[in-house]
Amino acid sequence: MQSTSLHSSLHHSVLREWNSPAQHISPAALMLPLFIVEDDNKKEEISSMPGVYRWGVNKLLEYLKPLVERGLRSVLLFGVVSSLPKDDFGTNADSAANPVVKALPALTKAFPELLIACDVCLCPYTSHGHCGLLNADGTLDNDRSIARLAEIALAYALAGAHIVAPSDMMDGRIGSIKEALRKAKLGSKASVLSYAAKFCSSFYGPFRDAAKSAPSFGDRKCYQLPPGSRGLAKRAVERDIAEGADFIMVKPGLPYLDILYETKTNFPSYPLFVYQVSGEPSRKASRPLGEQVQTAL
Numbered sequence: 001m002q003s004t005s006l007h008s009s010l011h012h013s014v015l016r017e018w019n020s021p022a023q024h025i026s027p028a029a030l031m032l033p034l035f036i037v038e039d040d041n042k043k044e045e046i047s048s049m050p051g052v053y054r055w056g057v058n059k060l061l062e063y064l065k066p067l068v069e070r071g072l073r074s075v076l077l078f079g080v081v082s083s084l085p086k087d088d089f090g091t092n093a094d095s096a097a098n099p100v101v102k103a104l105p106a107l108t109k110a111f112p113e114l115l116i117a118c119d120v121c122l123c124p125y126t127s128h129g130h131c132g133l134l135n136a137d138g139t140l141d142n143d144r145s146i147a148r149l150a151e152i153a154l155a156y157a158l159a160g161a162h163i164v165a166p167s168d169m170m171d172g173r174i175g176s177i178k179e180a181l182r183k184a185k186l187g188s189k190a191s192v193l194s195y196a197a198k199f200c201s202s203f204y205g206p207f208r209d210a211a212k213s214a215p216s217f218g219d220r221k222c223y224q225l226p227p228g229s230r231g232l233a234k235r236a237v238e239r240d241i242a243e244g245a246d247f248i249m250v251k252p253g254l255p256y257l258d259i260l261y262e263t264k265t266n267f268p269s270y271p272l273f274v275y276q277v278s279g280e281p282s283r284k285a286s287r288p289l290g291e292q293v294q295t296a297l
């Protein structure tokens, strides 16, 4: 079986820019996270992130128009459901009623040059709020989880996503998603952006409020990495690269700068991503972080 591919990193002008020598910081270096709700005409304030909103697709198009005109090149979509039922299987992650599945055709039509990535995860759609399917005893069923994540990723790619971004941290998800895309003849048309090293953290609190995706019991310690675990983080990056990830995202966490530095050193050919939800509180925090990242790279 073919295990890696280059064409899936080349099918969009922004992807080609990400893979070109970065001589200056341009708008292509920024990716705007967007939370999308079921009600097409809604604009909903997120209480934990003042100044950041959840959007229905009609309102979203209005919000994005001036930003795209000013140079925005890429977005990352998160679906948020409140009326659609959540269940053990995360049925509404890829149903026709899913806000992301519905928004994709409208976005690609309105902004044909915009690069669109979709977060792929089960936590916003499962009744228990965990990022995978569970066994009867509450532990993760990895094999069933990665098969389900591959179905969801494929649904988003079929609806028009240029990038699928699995954020769950399950073993084997990159390979399983790549295989599903290849089988559907989308192997060279959709990229996989791996959340490769992601640390278990209560700093995701505001995000989980925004995405309505907090676990209803327990925590994510058995699938996200222990903060400070440099060895596991490095292995997570290696694992996802070996399975054919096109791009690597390294999440902020305690050993963040070390991991960035080591990933950059050990995998100089991979474009790296750092992503933070912005808004009033984190805008302050991200300035020193940005400076640190520049120093680290």
Ligand SMILES: NCc1[nH]cc(CCC(=O)O)c1CC(=O)O
Residues within 6 Å of the ligand: 119, 121, 123, 131, 167, 168, 203, 204, 207, 208, 213, 275, 276, 277
């Ligand atoms: N699995 C969902 C998901 N997708 C991206 C993030 C992180 C968002 C952030 O950077 O704040 C999370 C949160 C989590 O794992 O609970």
